[in-house]
Amino acid sequence: MLRRMKKDGVHPNLATFKVILSACGHAGCVDDANACVNAMRELFGLRADTELYDCVIDLLGRTGRLDDVEEKISLMPVQPRLESWLMLLGACSNQADLQRGEYVANQVFEMFLECTAPYVILSNMYVAAGRDSDAERLLSRMKEKGLMQSGECSYIEVDGVVKKFSCDDRSDPQEQEIHDELGRLERLAADADFKATSHGDVASDNTSCYHTERLAIAFGFSCTVHKSSLFVAKSAQMCSECHVFLKIVSKVCDKEIIISDSTGVHRMQDGACSCAN
Ligand SMILES: [Zn+2]
Ligand SMILES: [Zn+2]
Incomplete structure:
Protein backbone atom coordinates (compact mmCIF):
# COMPACT_ATOMS: atom_id res chain seq x y z
CA MET A 1 0.00 0.00 0.00
CA LEU A 2 2.86 2.36 0.84
CA ARG A 3 4.44 1.66 -2.54
CA ARG A 4 1.11 2.30 -4.23
CA MET A 5 0.61 5.51 -2.30
CA LYS A 6 4.00 6.67 -3.52
CA LYS A 7 3.16 5.72 -7.09
CA ASP A 8 -0.19 7.50 -6.95
CA GLY A 9 1.38 10.60 -5.42
CA VAL A 10 -0.42 10.29 -2.07
CA HIS A 11 1.84 11.59 0.65
CA PRO A 12 1.99 9.37 3.75
CA ASN A 13 2.04 11.02 7.18
CA LEU A 14 3.10 9.79 10.65
CA ALA A 15 -0.24 8.05 11.14
CA THR A 16 0.43 5.98 8.00
CA PHE A 17 3.73 4.79 9.42
CA LYS A 18 2.27 4.02 12.84
CA VAL A 19 -0.23 1.70 11.17
CA ASP A 31 13.48 -5.85 8.92
CA ASP A 32 10.44 -4.47 7.11
CA ALA A 33 9.87 -2.14 10.04
CA ASN A 34 13.44 -0.88 9.89
CA ALA A 35 13.17 -0.29 6.16
CA CYS A 36 9.91 1.54 6.74
CA VAL A 37 11.44 3.82 9.41
CA ASN A 38 14.33 4.63 7.08
CA ALA A 39 11.95 5.37 4.18
CA MET A 40 9.91 7.58 6.46
CA ARG A 41 12.95 9.67 7.26
CA GLU A 42 14.80 9.64 3.95
CA LEU A 43 12.07 9.48 1.31
CA PHE A 44 9.30 11.37 3.03
CA GLY A 45 11.24 13.64 5.41
CA LEU A 46 9.06 12.76 8.39
CA ARG A 47 10.37 12.89 11.94
CA ARG A 62 7.05 -8.29 20.86
CA THR A 63 9.88 -9.89 18.93
CA GLY A 64 11.89 -10.31 22.13
CA ARG A 65 14.66 -7.84 21.26
CA LEU A 66 14.95 -6.43 24.74
CA ASP A 67 18.51 -5.12 24.32
CA ASP A 68 17.34 -3.13 21.30
CA VAL A 69 14.36 -1.76 23.24
CA GLU A 70 16.59 -0.59 26.08
CA GLU A 71 18.92 1.04 23.60
CA LYS A 72 16.04 2.73 21.75
CA ILE A 73 14.66 4.14 24.99
CA SER A 74 18.03 5.46 26.09
CA LEU A 75 18.61 7.13 22.71
CA MET A 76 15.17 8.69 22.31
CA PRO A 77 15.56 12.39 21.48
CA VAL A 78 12.39 13.09 23.46
CA GLN A 79 11.80 12.10 27.09
CA PRO A 80 10.35 8.57 27.06
CA ARG A 81 6.80 8.43 28.37
CA LEU A 82 5.60 6.13 31.09
CA GLU A 83 3.95 4.04 28.36
CA SER A 84 7.33 3.44 26.69
CA TRP A 85 8.81 2.14 29.94
CA LEU A 86 5.80 -0.03 30.64
CA MET A 87 6.05 -1.55 27.17
CA LEU A 88 9.63 -2.53 27.94
CA LEU A 89 8.58 -3.91 31.31
CA GLY A 90 5.70 -5.81 29.70
CA ALA A 91 8.13 -7.24 27.14
CA CYS A 92 10.43 -8.36 29.99
CA SER A 93 7.41 -10.07 31.51
CA ASN A 94 6.51 -11.81 28.25
CA GLN A 95 10.11 -12.99 27.83
CA ALA A 96 10.31 -14.01 31.52
CA ASP A 97 13.45 -11.87 31.87
CA LEU A 98 13.15 -11.26 35.61
CA GLN A 99 16.56 -9.70 36.10
CA ARG A 100 15.97 -7.04 33.49
CA GLY A 101 12.39 -6.64 34.73
CA GLU A 110 11.77 6.32 40.88
CA MET A 111 10.61 8.24 37.82
CA PHE A 112 6.86 7.79 38.16
CA ASN A 124 3.25 -10.94 38.33
CA SER A 140 3.09 -4.49 50.57
CA ARG A 141 5.57 -1.83 49.55
CA MET A 142 3.04 -0.51 47.04
CA LYS A 143 0.42 -0.42 49.79
CA GLU A 144 2.75 1.35 52.24
CA LYS A 145 3.27 4.08 49.68
CA GLY A 146 -0.49 4.59 49.63
CA LEU A 147 -0.74 3.49 46.00
CA MET A 148 -3.39 0.89 46.74
CA LYS A 163 -6.17 -2.59 34.66
CA LYS A 164 -7.72 -1.60 37.96
CA PHE A 165 -11.15 -2.65 39.20
CA SER A 166 -12.65 -0.76 42.13
CA CYS A 167 -16.08 -0.33 43.70
CA ASP A 168 -16.45 3.33 42.91
CA ASP A 169 -15.30 3.29 39.30
CA ARG A 170 -18.10 2.15 37.02
CA SER A 171 -16.88 3.92 33.93
CA ASP A 172 -15.26 0.97 32.18
CA PRO A 173 -16.30 0.93 28.52
CA GLN A 174 -15.97 -2.84 28.53
CA GLU A 175 -18.18 -3.21 31.59
CA GLN A 176 -20.96 -5.08 29.79
CA GLU A 177 -18.51 -7.49 28.20
CA ILE A 178 -16.83 -8.16 31.55
CA HIS A 179 -20.14 -8.78 33.29
CA ASP A 180 -21.22 -11.12 30.49
CA GLU A 181 -18.00 -13.07 30.90
CA LEU A 182 -18.45 -13.18 34.68
CA GLY A 183 -21.99 -14.46 34.13
CA ARG A 184 -20.61 -17.21 31.89
CA LEU A 185 -18.04 -18.23 34.53
CA GLU A 186 -20.71 -18.23 37.22
CA ARG A 187 -22.97 -20.48 35.16
CA LEU A 188 -20.06 -22.86 34.60
CA ALA A 189 -19.33 -22.84 38.34
CA ALA A 190 -23.01 -23.38 39.16
CA ASP A 191 -23.06 -26.41 36.85
CA ALA A 192 -20.12 -27.71 38.87
CA ASP A 193 -22.18 -27.39 42.06
CA PHE A 194 -21.03 -23.99 43.24
CA LYS A 195 -23.67 -22.36 45.40
CA ALA A 196 -23.48 -18.64 46.02
CA THR A 197 -24.19 -18.29 49.72
CA SER A 198 -24.28 -14.70 50.81
CA HIS A 199 -24.17 -12.53 47.74
CA GLY A 200 -26.66 -13.97 45.32
CA ASP A 201 -25.98 -13.40 41.67
CA VAL A 202 -22.89 -11.21 41.77
CA ALA A 203 -23.12 -10.42 38.08
CA SER A 204 -26.46 -8.69 38.28
CA ASP A 205 -26.48 -6.73 41.54
CA ASN A 206 -24.23 -4.17 43.12
CA THR A 207 -22.56 -6.50 45.60
CA SER A 208 -20.11 -7.61 42.91
CA CYS A 209 -18.30 -4.36 43.46
CA TYR A 210 -16.96 -5.73 46.74
CA HIS A 211 -15.56 -8.74 44.91
CA THR A 212 -13.47 -6.91 42.38
CA GLU A 213 -11.17 -9.90 41.93
CA ARG A 214 -14.06 -11.63 40.13
CA LEU A 215 -14.35 -8.74 37.68
CA ALA A 216 -10.59 -8.73 37.16
CA ILE A 217 -10.58 -12.48 36.50
CA ALA A 218 -13.55 -12.19 34.13
CA PHE A 219 -11.69 -9.47 32.26
CA GLY A 220 -8.61 -11.72 32.13
CA PHE A 221 -10.70 -14.55 30.69
CA SER A 222 -12.30 -12.27 28.10
CA CYS A 223 -8.98 -11.14 26.64
CA THR A 224 -6.41 -13.89 27.23
CA VAL A 225 -7.77 -17.14 25.88
CA HIS A 226 -4.26 -18.38 25.15
CA LYS A 227 -2.80 -17.83 28.61
CA SER A 228 -2.57 -20.75 31.01
CA SER A 229 -2.61 -18.57 34.12
CA LEU A 230 -4.08 -15.30 35.37
CA PHE A 231 -2.64 -13.14 38.13
CA VAL A 232 -4.66 -10.62 40.16
CA ALA A 233 -3.40 -8.39 42.96
CA LYS A 234 -6.09 -7.46 45.46
CA SER A 235 -5.80 -4.72 48.09
CA ALA A 236 -7.91 -6.42 50.74
CA GLN A 237 -8.62 -9.98 51.83
CA MET A 238 -10.51 -12.23 49.44
CA CYS A 239 -13.79 -13.47 50.95
CA SER A 240 -14.33 -17.19 51.42
CA GLU A 241 -17.02 -17.33 48.75
CA CYS A 242 -14.75 -15.85 46.08
CA HIS A 243 -12.10 -18.32 47.22
CA VAL A 244 -14.46 -21.25 46.60
CA PHE A 245 -15.76 -19.76 43.36
CA LEU A 246 -12.31 -19.16 41.86
CA LYS A 247 -11.09 -22.62 42.87
CA ILE A 248 -14.01 -24.12 40.92
CA VAL A 249 -13.34 -21.83 37.94
CA SER A 250 -9.69 -22.97 37.94
CA LYS A 251 -10.96 -26.53 37.58
CA VAL A 252 -13.77 -26.16 35.07
CA CYS A 253 -11.81 -23.75 32.86
CA ASP A 254 -8.47 -25.51 33.29
CA LYS A 255 -6.59 -22.31 34.11
CA GLU A 256 -4.25 -21.47 36.95
CA ILE A 257 -5.68 -18.53 38.91
CA ILE A 258 -3.31 -16.66 41.19
CA ILE A 259 -4.64 -14.07 43.63
CA SER A 260 -2.35 -12.06 45.85
CA ASP A 261 -4.50 -10.60 48.61
CA SER A 262 -3.70 -9.09 52.01
CA THR A 263 -3.13 -12.56 53.47
CA GLY A 264 -0.69 -13.85 50.86
CA VAL A 265 -0.57 -15.56 47.49
CA HIS A 266 -3.28 -18.07 46.52
CA ARG A 267 -2.37 -20.34 43.62
CA MET A 268 -5.48 -22.14 42.46
CA GLN A 269 -5.35 -25.00 40.05
CA ASP A 270 -7.62 -27.93 39.30
CA GLY A 271 -10.00 -26.94 42.09
CA ALA A 272 -7.42 -26.66 44.88
CA CYS A 273 -5.55 -23.73 46.41
CA SER A 274 -1.96 -23.53 47.63
CA CYS A 275 -3.21 -22.13 50.96
CA ALA A 276 -4.86 -25.53 51.56
CA ASN A 277 -8.22 -23.90 52.39
ZN1 LIG B 1 -15.65 -12.02 47.53
ZN1 LIG C 1 -6.26 -19.88 48.98
Whole structure:
Protein backbone atom coordinates (compact mmCIF):
# COMPACT_ATOMS: atom_id res chain seq x y z
CA MET A 1 0.00 0.00 0.00
CA LEU A 2 2.86 2.36 0.84
CA ARG A 3 4.44 1.66 -2.54
CA ARG A 4 1.11 2.30 -4.23
CA MET A 5 0.61 5.51 -2.30
CA LYS A 6 4.00 6.67 -3.52
CA LYS A 7 3.16 5.72 -7.09
CA ASP A 8 -0.19 7.50 -6.95
CA GLY A 9 1.38 10.60 -5.42
CA VAL A 10 -0.42 10.29 -2.07
CA HIS A 11 1.84 11.59 0.65
CA PRO A 12 1.99 9.37 3.75
CA ASN A 13 2.04 11.02 7.18
CA LEU A 14 3.10 9.79 10.65
CA ALA A 15 -0.24 8.05 11.14
CA THR A 16 0.43 5.98 8.00
CA PHE A 17 3.73 4.79 9.42
CA LYS A 18 2.27 4.02 12.84
CA VAL A 19 -0.23 1.70 11.17
CA ILE A 20 2.51 0.03 9.11
CA LEU A 21 4.72 -0.41 12.18
CA SER A 22 1.86 -1.86 14.13
CA ALA A 23 1.24 -4.38 11.33
CA CYS A 24 4.96 -5.24 11.24
CA GLY A 25 4.84 -5.72 15.02
CA HIS A 26 1.97 -8.19 14.84
CA ALA A 27 3.64 -10.07 12.00
CA GLY A 28 7.09 -9.96 13.64
CA CYS A 29 8.71 -8.31 10.60
CA VAL A 30 11.54 -6.33 12.16
CA ASP A 31 13.48 -5.85 8.92
CA ASP A 32 10.44 -4.47 7.11
CA ALA A 33 9.87 -2.14 10.04
CA ASN A 34 13.44 -0.88 9.89
CA ALA A 35 13.17 -0.29 6.16
CA CYS A 36 9.91 1.54 6.74
CA VAL A 37 11.44 3.82 9.41
CA ASN A 38 14.33 4.63 7.08
CA ALA A 39 11.95 5.37 4.18
CA MET A 40 9.91 7.58 6.46
CA ARG A 41 12.95 9.67 7.26
CA GLU A 42 14.80 9.64 3.95
CA LEU A 43 12.07 9.48 1.31
CA PHE A 44 9.30 11.37 3.03
CA GLY A 45 11.24 13.64 5.41
CA LEU A 46 9.06 12.76 8.39
CA ARG A 47 10.37 12.89 11.94
CA ALA A 48 9.31 10.36 14.58
CA ASP A 49 7.22 11.55 17.52
CA THR A 50 6.84 9.77 20.87
CA GLU A 51 3.96 7.67 19.64
CA LEU A 52 5.95 6.43 16.67
CA TYR A 53 8.83 5.57 18.99
CA ASP A 54 6.34 3.60 21.08
CA CYS A 55 5.32 1.64 17.96
CA VAL A 56 8.98 0.74 17.40
CA ILE A 57 9.45 -0.17 21.08
CA ASP A 58 6.33 -2.31 20.99
CA LEU A 59 7.54 -4.08 17.85
CA LEU A 60 10.99 -4.79 19.26
CA GLY A 61 9.46 -5.91 22.57
CA ARG A 62 7.05 -8.29 20.86
CA THR A 63 9.88 -9.89 18.93
CA GLY A 64 11.89 -10.31 22.13
CA ARG A 65 14.66 -7.84 21.26
CA LEU A 66 14.95 -6.43 24.74
CA ASP A 67 18.51 -5.12 24.32
CA ASP A 68 17.34 -3.13 21.30
CA VAL A 69 14.36 -1.76 23.24
CA GLU A 70 16.59 -0.59 26.08
CA GLU A 71 18.92 1.04 23.60
CA LYS A 72 16.04 2.73 21.75
CA ILE A 73 14.66 4.14 24.99
CA SER A 74 18.03 5.46 26.09
CA LEU A 75 18.61 7.13 22.71
CA MET A 76 15.17 8.69 22.31
CA PRO A 77 15.56 12.39 21.48
CA VAL A 78 12.39 13.09 23.46
CA GLN A 79 11.80 12.10 27.09
CA PRO A 80 10.35 8.57 27.06
CA ARG A 81 6.80 8.43 28.37
CA LEU A 82 5.60 6.13 31.09
CA GLU A 83 3.95 4.04 28.36
CA SER A 84 7.33 3.44 26.69
CA TRP A 85 8.81 2.14 29.94
CA LEU A 86 5.80 -0.03 30.64
CA MET A 87 6.05 -1.55 27.17
CA LEU A 88 9.63 -2.53 27.94
CA LEU A 89 8.58 -3.91 31.31
CA GLY A 90 5.70 -5.81 29.70
CA ALA A 91 8.13 -7.24 27.14
CA CYS A 92 10.43 -8.36 29.99
CA SER A 93 7.41 -10.07 31.51
CA ASN A 94 6.51 -11.81 28.25
CA GLN A 95 10.11 -12.99 27.83
CA ALA A 96 10.31 -14.01 31.52
CA ASP A 97 13.45 -11.87 31.87
CA LEU A 98 13.15 -11.26 35.61
CA GLN A 99 16.56 -9.70 36.10
CA ARG A 100 15.97 -7.04 33.49
CA GLY A 101 12.39 -6.64 34.73
CA GLU A 102 13.63 -5.82 38.24
CA TYR A 103 16.09 -3.30 36.84
CA VAL A 104 13.49 -1.60 34.65
CA ALA A 105 10.79 -1.60 37.34
CA ASN A 106 13.16 0.02 39.83
CA GLN A 107 13.81 2.82 37.38
CA VAL A 108 10.09 3.33 36.79
CA PHE A 109 9.41 3.36 40.57
CA GLU A 110 11.77 6.32 40.88
CA MET A 111 10.61 8.24 37.82
CA PHE A 112 6.86 7.79 38.16
CA LEU A 113 6.14 7.77 41.90
CA GLU A 114 2.38 7.48 41.62
CA CYS A 115 2.23 4.62 39.17
CA THR A 116 0.94 1.23 40.34
CA ALA A 117 1.58 -0.62 37.07
CA PRO A 118 5.28 -1.51 37.56
CA TYR A 119 4.48 -2.99 40.98
CA VAL A 120 1.74 -5.18 39.55
CA ILE A 121 3.76 -6.27 36.51
CA LEU A 122 6.86 -7.11 38.56
CA SER A 123 4.76 -8.97 41.18
CA ASN A 124 3.25 -10.94 38.33
CA MET A 125 6.76 -11.81 37.15
CA TYR A 126 7.79 -12.94 40.65
CA VAL A 127 4.69 -15.11 40.89
CA ALA A 128 5.38 -16.63 37.47
CA ALA A 129 8.91 -17.45 38.66
CA GLY A 130 7.52 -19.11 41.80
CA ARG A 131 8.85 -16.31 44.04
CA ASP A 132 5.57 -15.67 45.85
CA SER A 133 7.12 -14.04 48.92
CA ASP A 134 8.92 -11.45 46.76
CA ALA A 135 5.59 -10.67 45.07
CA GLU A 136 3.93 -10.21 48.47
CA ARG A 137 6.74 -7.98 49.69
CA LEU A 138 6.50 -5.79 46.61
CA LEU A 139 2.72 -5.40 46.86
CA SER A 140 3.09 -4.49 50.57
CA ARG A 141 5.57 -1.83 49.55
CA MET A 142 3.04 -0.51 47.04
CA LYS A 143 0.42 -0.42 49.79
CA GLU A 144 2.75 1.35 52.24
CA LYS A 145 3.27 4.08 49.68
CA GLY A 146 -0.49 4.59 49.63
CA LEU A 147 -0.74 3.49 46.00
CA MET A 148 -3.39 0.89 46.74
CA GLN A 149 -6.35 2.89 47.96
CA SER A 150 -8.01 1.89 51.20
CA GLY A 151 -11.20 1.00 49.30
CA GLU A 152 -11.22 -2.52 47.96
CA CYS A 153 -9.71 -2.86 44.51
CA SER A 154 -8.07 -5.44 42.26
CA TYR A 155 -5.43 -5.17 39.56
CA ILE A 156 -4.75 -7.42 36.61
CA GLU A 157 -2.02 -7.15 34.00
CA VAL A 158 -2.63 -8.13 30.40
CA ASP A 159 0.18 -7.68 27.87
CA GLY A 160 2.00 -5.14 29.96
CA VAL A 161 -1.09 -3.04 30.62
CA VAL A 162 -2.44 -2.95 34.16
CA LYS A 163 -6.17 -2.59 34.66
CA LYS A 164 -7.72 -1.60 37.96
CA PHE A 165 -11.15 -2.65 39.20
CA SER A 166 -12.65 -0.76 42.13
CA CYS A 167 -16.08 -0.33 43.70
CA ASP A 168 -16.45 3.33 42.91
CA ASP A 169 -15.30 3.29 39.30
CA ARG A 170 -18.10 2.15 37.02
CA SER A 171 -16.88 3.92 33.93
CA ASP A 172 -15.26 0.97 32.18
CA PRO A 173 -16.30 0.93 28.52
CA GLN A 174 -15.97 -2.84 28.53
CA GLU A 175 -18.18 -3.21 31.59
CA GLN A 176 -20.96 -5.08 29.79
CA GLU A 177 -18.51 -7.49 28.20
CA ILE A 178 -16.83 -8.16 31.55
CA HIS A 179 -20.14 -8.78 33.29
CA ASP A 180 -21.22 -11.12 30.49
CA GLU A 181 -18.00 -13.07 30.90
CA LEU A 182 -18.45 -13.18 34.68
CA GLY A 183 -21.99 -14.46 34.13
CA ARG A 184 -20.61 -17.21 31.89
CA LEU A 185 -18.04 -18.23 34.53
CA GLU A 186 -20.71 -18.23 37.22
CA ARG A 187 -22.97 -20.48 35.16
CA LEU A 188 -20.06 -22.86 34.60
CA ALA A 189 -19.33 -22.84 38.34
CA ALA A 190 -23.01 -23.38 39.16
CA ASP A 191 -23.06 -26.41 36.85
CA ALA A 192 -20.12 -27.71 38.87
CA ASP A 193 -22.18 -27.39 42.06
CA PHE A 194 -21.03 -23.99 43.24
CA LYS A 195 -23.67 -22.36 45.40
CA ALA A 196 -23.48 -18.64 46.02
CA THR A 197 -24.19 -18.29 49.72
CA SER A 198 -24.28 -14.70 50.81
CA HIS A 199 -24.17 -12.53 47.74
CA GLY A 200 -26.66 -13.97 45.32
CA ASP A 201 -25.98 -13.40 41.67
CA VAL A 202 -22.89 -11.21 41.77
CA ALA A 203 -23.12 -10.42 38.08
CA SER A 204 -26.46 -8.69 38.28
CA ASP A 205 -26.48 -6.73 41.54
CA ASN A 206 -24.23 -4.17 43.12
CA THR A 207 -22.56 -6.50 45.60
CA SER A 208 -20.11 -7.61 42.91
CA CYS A 209 -18.30 -4.36 43.46
CA TYR A 210 -16.96 -5.73 46.74
CA HIS A 211 -15.56 -8.74 44.91
CA THR A 212 -13.47 -6.91 42.38
CA GLU A 213 -11.17 -9.90 41.93
CA ARG A 214 -14.06 -11.63 40.13
CA LEU A 215 -14.35 -8.74 37.68
CA ALA A 216 -10.59 -8.73 37.16
CA ILE A 217 -10.58 -12.48 36.50
CA ALA A 218 -13.55 -12.19 34.13
CA PHE A 219 -11.69 -9.47 32.26
CA GLY A 220 -8.61 -11.72 32.13
CA PHE A 221 -10.70 -14.55 30.69
CA SER A 222 -12.30 -12.27 28.10
CA CYS A 223 -8.98 -11.14 26.64
CA THR A 224 -6.41 -13.89 27.23
CA VAL A 225 -7.77 -17.14 25.88
CA HIS A 226 -4.26 -18.38 25.15
CA LYS A 227 -2.80 -17.83 28.61
CA SER A 228 -2.57 -20.75 31.01
CA SER A 229 -2.61 -18.57 34.12
CA LEU A 230 -4.08 -15.30 35.37
CA PHE A 231 -2.64 -13.14 38.13
CA VAL A 232 -4.66 -10.62 40.16
CA ALA A 233 -3.40 -8.39 42.96
CA LYS A 234 -6.09 -7.46 45.46
CA SER A 235 -5.80 -4.72 48.09
CA ALA A 236 -7.91 -6.42 50.74
CA GLN A 237 -8.62 -9.98 51.83
CA MET A 238 -10.51 -12.23 49.44
CA CYS A 239 -13.79 -13.47 50.95
CA SER A 240 -14.33 -17.19 51.42
CA GLU A 241 -17.02 -17.33 48.75
CA CYS A 242 -14.75 -15.85 46.08
CA HIS A 243 -12.10 -18.32 47.22
CA VAL A 244 -14.46 -21.25 46.60
CA PHE A 245 -15.76 -19.76 43.36
CA LEU A 246 -12.31 -19.16 41.86
CA LYS A 247 -11.09 -22.62 42.87
CA ILE A 248 -14.01 -24.12 40.92
CA VAL A 249 -13.34 -21.83 37.94
CA SER A 250 -9.69 -22.97 37.94
CA LYS A 251 -10.96 -26.53 37.58
CA VAL A 252 -13.77 -26.16 35.07
CA CYS A 253 -11.81 -23.75 32.86
CA ASP A 254 -8.47 -25.51 33.29
CA LYS A 255 -6.59 -22.31 34.11
CA GLU A 256 -4.25 -21.47 36.95
CA ILE A 257 -5.68 -18.53 38.91
CA ILE A 258 -3.31 -16.66 41.19
CA ILE A 259 -4.64 -14.07 43.63
CA SER A 260 -2.35 -12.06 45.85
CA ASP A 261 -4.50 -10.60 48.61
CA SER A 262 -3.70 -9.09 52.01
CA THR A 263 -3.13 -12.56 53.47
CA GLY A 264 -0.69 -13.85 50.86
CA VAL A 265 -0.57 -15.56 47.49
CA HIS A 266 -3.28 -18.07 46.52
CA ARG A 267 -2.37 -20.34 43.62
CA MET A 268 -5.48 -22.14 42.46
CA GLN A 269 -5.35 -25.00 40.05
CA ASP A 270 -7.62 -27.93 39.30
CA GLY A 271 -10.00 -26.94 42.09
CA ALA A 272 -7.42 -26.66 44.88
CA CYS A 273 -5.55 -23.73 46.41
CA SER A 274 -1.96 -23.53 47.63
CA CYS A 275 -3.21 -22.13 50.96
CA ALA A 276 -4.86 -25.53 51.56
CA ASN A 277 -8.22 -23.90 52.39
ZN1 LIG B 1 -15.65 -12.02 47.53
ZN1 LIG C 1 -6.26 -19.88 48.98
